[in-house]
Amino acid sequence: MDSLSKLDQVKTTPWAGGRSPWSVEYGKIMMWFFLLSDAFTFSSLLIYYGAQRFSKFTWPDPDHVFQSIPGIADSGYPLVFVGIMTFILIASSVTMVLAVEAGHRRSKKEVIWWMVATIIGGFMFLGCQAIEWTHLHHEGFWWGTIPSPEELTHFFNGPVSTVAAQQFANLFFTITGFHGFHVFSGVVINIIILCMTINGTFERRGHYLMVEKVGLYWHFVDLVWVFVFTFFYLV
Secondary structure, rough: OOOOOOHHOOOOOOOOOOOOOOOOOHHHHHHHHHHHHEEEEEEEEHHHHHHHHHHHHOOOOOOHHHHHOOOOOOOOOHHHHHHHHHHHHHHHHHHHHHHHHHHHHHOHHHHHHHHHHHHHHHHHHHHHHHHHHHHHHHHOOOOOOOOOHHHHHOOOOOOOOOOHHHHHHHHHHHHHHHHHHHHHHHHHHHHHHHHHOOOOOOHHHHHOOOHHHHHHHHHHHHHHHHHHHHHHOOO
């Protein structure tokens, strides 16, 4: 069976338009359009964060805000926990690559196992993010809420600014929450694709292009996290 869908076969009628000029499957082009529009959304949020961050004379220091390992240590380990989160998400991207590669070989069993590994990685990342949010909320940070001025001194290297702290809290929970929503959506889609794989849907179609399309979305989510990590945890 042809590896392309019926929409991508050469059209011969007078008004059909012939073959796609990019020789790319229709659904994959649509996924790229969606990812491009989503990239604009994330870019606008991160640019706004950067504008606020560098327009202030003082800002919460990431090494002080993110120096704990929830459940293990309250301080002294800057960026260790978020480093673990990042490693988990990047590892899930690797397993997704392996799932796509197995799909190209039409190896159903390998696709299933690598998709399961990717889903587990997504759930682990979301669990870590929930733990981090809970810890920061316990510290006093939330939408519209920050710790007292006395407690804020522990998160600043210089003068304390309640305005900067509030903007940091609002933007952190908004942007990481928006990214977390994308990860959750990706996990749900991966579960659907996994069920379709188990049921033999792609075997009957003769191709695993849906796995590749979902893989594009998952890699995009991982790439966005690299920028979120840089803006919030490193700068």
